[in-house]
Amino acid sequence: MGLNLKVNLGNIELQNPVMTASGTFGYGDEFEKLIDLNALGGISIKGTTLEERQGNPMPRIIETSGGMLNAIGFQNVGIDRFIKEKYPYLKKLKAKTFVNMTANTVEEFGVLAKKIDELDQIGGVEVNISCPNIKAGGINMGTDSKMAASVVREVKKNTSHHVMVKLTPNVTDIKVIAKAVEEAGADSISLINTLVGMAVDIKTRKSKIANVISGLSGPAVKPVAVKLIWEVVNTVKIPVVGIGGISTAEDALEFLIVGASAIQVGTANFYNPRATIEILEGLKSYMKENKINDINEVIGTFES
């Protein structure tokens, strides 16, 4: 009896619900000696900007209890080099590529989307809207429902690909933002991006991270993520992809049960490069043990 792990994100089918989270998996090839990339459901690439970026000064990361803080600042090769140097490798994989992108103006999101639209063998774009709008006084676009919606409309206008919108948890009411991006045409929502935080060196009394403000990820954020995903699932009709501290199959199942159609593994890739594969195997074991033939029978079965 074969198990079905295929899941749908609207018009996109993934061979299984296990994806990798942006910024934790490079462009996939870094892991080719460590795991079978063709076994994954999807790969969300390192956040890509219009121009190549050098990123923030050091130090950029620090370990915390059950997690880590990072402020990398989108060090990446830029969209043109991504298309030329990285895409040819990714497009051959069975795992669907999601081109994670970010920009500092609404217009720039449109330019990026147009470039990505040319790529015929990707799963979709993942729009990171948690970044400052330099034309609007530096307001974080992911925290303003109007700005978030205008980014999504601009991206949709410029690409026919699946548009996944990645939400920040650092908002008063995530339901408002989720609703706004759905109405603006998002095909799916992924969350959570990192929780903003700080860490202080008590000897120097300075920040442990050069950028001062940084993003918390890892197992410590998982309960926060599960709750926010549950709220969003109950607010929108489009599929939701769960992210936040997932490192085991049990973690992934919590997200699927509250209604995520797929999950992304992030920080766990750093300390356990085989985390995605182990999660996949664990999901299969769970299905066998519970006599479940189709993973879709697990999704959204939370009993409240």
Added chain:
Amino acid sequence: MFLKNIVVEKNKEVKSDHFIMSFKDKEIAEDVRKGQFVELKINDGLGNLLRKPISIHDVYENKVSLLYKVIGKGTKALSKYKKGEELSILGPLGNGFPNIADDKEILLVAGGIGFAPFSLIMREVKNWKLFYGFRDASEFLLEGATSDIHYENEQIFITTDNGSMGTKGFVTDKLEEYLRENSQNKIIFSCGPNIMMKKVAEIANQYNVVSYLSLEEYMGCGIGVCAGCVAKIKNPDKPDGWEFKKVCKDGPVFRGDEIIWD
């Protein structure tokens, strides 16, 4: 590069706070290049979530040894591992030091625990001199760590901060003295505190000697995906004349004249 569990064969304090951990693994032993490192997953709860980078100290037959100093919670937890316990290892990682033709003399410049990667070089390369600086005689790692490597006393120049061994003063002063005599056909490999390596790079530049420096940095993943450990490296093709390179993947060894020190 391998990801596997190894069985600790030895994890012994060789000098105060300095430990050697060794294990047997044919694949890793055969794959190692001089100056590479491994990432260890220390299982002591959530306090050490990320892997910890540790220098490969020596490889002899199928035995790989790591030399580390207990400085934080990661190395402290690592020092508690006992013979027979398992540990997840990722590596060998990084680019390592380049291969050098025999007619060149390699000047190894080590500061404190920065001595760690040099044992393998001293074993594999014939033509070397070691310039080794540390704070106090109790931190001298050459005996405790690598007793089976043969060398002549003339090959080694020692300095200590307090004069308890060798010459009192900076190891970089010894290096300069040596190069002042003769700087022909020399190449420098260095590992140690940044302040020392910056001086090594200056001296190398002054005497027109090529230097390769192994940088130490806090790392998130060890394979170049988190971009958490970067160093400013000259690149005339970039708008600012430099770029952030990943210490774990593009390094940890960089040419001294290409590093920009902030």
